[in-house]
Amino acid sequence: MTQGDLSQAIGSALPYLRRYARALTGSQTTGDNYAAATLEAILADRSSTAEASTPKVGLFRVFHGIWASTGAPVVDEASGALAKAQDRLATLTPNSREALLLHTIEEFSLSDVAEIMQIETDEAEQLVRLARQEMADAVSGRVLIIEDEAIIAMDLESIVADLGHRVTGVARTRDAAVALAREDVPDLVLADIQLADNSSGIDAVNDILTELGARPVIFITAFPERLLTGERPEPAFLISKPYSEDQVRSAVSQAMFFCSTETLKA
Missing domain, CATH: 1.20.140.160 (PhyR, sigma-like (SL) domain)
Structure with a gap:
């Protein structure tokens, strides 16, 4: 070479x-x-x-x-x-x-x-x-899922539950995500980037963190290269679509365990 x-x-x-x-x-x-x-x-x-x-x-x-x-x-x-x-x-x-x-x-x-x-x-x-x-074995907690595709949301919910965590809710839009987070404050947020009404999962997460305080976040996206540019703050945990169950299980365990609070700023 x-x-x-x-x-x-x-x-x-x-x-x-x-x-x-x-x-x-x-x-x-x-x-x-x-x-x-x-x-x-x-x-x-x-x-x-x-x-x-x-x-x-x-x-x-x-x-x-x-x-x-x-x-x-x-x-x-x-x-x-x-x-x-x-x-x-x-x-x-x-x-x-x-x-x-x-x-x-x-x-x-x-x-x-x-x-x-x-x-x-x-x-x-x-x-x-x-x-x-x-x-x-180390950590269990409450997880909010922000995902507009029903099949993917059900899959993520199943994986998270199998890990021993409780899913507080599944939101399809930015406003719904913020409302769910207020009702049952999550320990971790698992979020898609593009949501059903063309709102942003990034904006939803930043609204939640601003209102409720820092907590670990995992983003899921079909275009990770758009976020991994080095030009702005980036998520510590980022999963590419299509994802494997192993990737989700690992990222959720890592994020919950390590309690990373860094996320994107829109």
Whole structure:
């Protein structure tokens, strides 16, 4: 692969590295700092990605080298959501959350996860299994679903309920979402971007957060590249349509567990 081809491949994969880094850290700023450090490392030593099976795997592998070398830190908070997240993180099997995100949200195969994390494939599989169990057992709560397609809404409701959470309601429009949130305040919001009356799921979420306070949010969209531009605040948790059940289960568990409060500003 020529230098130009490599740069193009890394550039195409970068928005997804940024998404992964935000979900991992719970912060856009911290996640982007890690992504920037990854690019700096590759520019300093382009051979760091040369032996990887693909440029995307190489990009994530360099990231993980930096992540591991810094001890996978989160912001030191004495109180609040991040403090609770730190307490929960301390109970997880090391590296399990990383493996789960790589495999489910970023859709790397288990062999790719193993290559990125520099472990054996069977260890990667075990870490994913442990993370699912440990995170599902850690937190349960109330979830508001904002989705205008009835079949998708029913599917999401079933997945969320199977995880042990209570669905507070399903809204098809911005106004309905805000009204439902007022009636039964959710711990987490799962939102589509484009709603039935051409209103915005982003606007609905921002209305809810402004009125009721910060809480974790997961956006679902058929066009993730429109949101992963780096030009404005972005969601820490973003699922692409068509989604898999595994992706939704992982994102809900991660968001509820880590309590990320970053979302889009319209």
